[in-house]
Amino acid sequence: VWQGLGKLLQIIGAAYAFRCLGPENVGLTGTILTFTAFALILSDFGIERVAVRKIARRQDQLQAITQAVFTLRFLIALIALTLWCGITLIAYGFTPVGQIWLLGGLYLFVGIITSNWFFQATDNIPTFTAVQTALSLATSGAYLLLFDRGQAIGSDLLVMTVLAAIVAAGVFWRYALNDAI
Numbered sequence: 001v002w003q004g005l006g007k008l009l010q011i012i013g014a015a016y017a018f019r020c021l022g023p024e025n026v027g028l029t030g031t032i033l034t035f036t037a038f039a040l041i042l043s044d045f046g047i048e049r050v051a052v053r054k055i056a057r058r059q060d061q062l063q064a065i066t067q068a069v070f071t072l073r074f075l076i077a078l079i080a081l082t083l084w085c086g087i088t089l090i091a092y093g094f095t096p097v098g099q100i101w102l103l104g105g106l107y108l109f110v111g112i113i114t115s116n117w118f119f120q121a122t123d124n125i126p127t128f129t130a131v132q133t134a135l136s137l138a139t140s141g142a143y144l145l146l147f148d149r150g151q152a153i154g155s156d157l158l159v160m161t162v163l164a165a166i167v168a169a170g171v172f173w174r175y176a177l178n179d180a181i
């Protein structure tokens with residue numbers, strides 16, 4: 001029920017954000033999110049599948065495996081961010097459009113360090129679903145509360161990036177740095 005209500009609020013929040021941003025600004029964000037999705041596919045080296053299998057077999061090494069995978073994903077994200085920023089600066093410089101593309105690089109960084117593999121490996125899908133639903137609700141709520149007509153270009157991407165980064169940092173702190181896994 002909560003996930004269904006969350007999805008409904010997400011649709012309402014996104015529609016409201018799109019109306020506030022206008023078609024041209026939504027188009028730029030959509031293009032960046034499409035490139036981000038392709039970059040996420042390219043940055044997936046099957047690390048999660050290996051981690052899930054290894055954790056399932058070696059629960060006694062959960063802490064070590066979790067820290068290793070989070071660290072590896074962080075390094076991959078850092079390399080991807082560096083490449084993204086370099087290409088963006090060559091293509092657009094530090095222009096307003098270039099700045100939005102740089103923000104897309106941060107969104108990619110956060111996307112790469114995602115933790116869904118951990119919840120799958122530890123058979124904790126309800127927690128993952130709760131985290132994802134809370135993120136969707138927070139994002140939509142921010143759109144509904146903070147956005148108005150003529151919203152600045154990239155505002156939607158900024159909200160998504162900041163909230164996803166908060167969730168990623170919280171999950172990293174809780175599950176990769178905390179000895180009480």
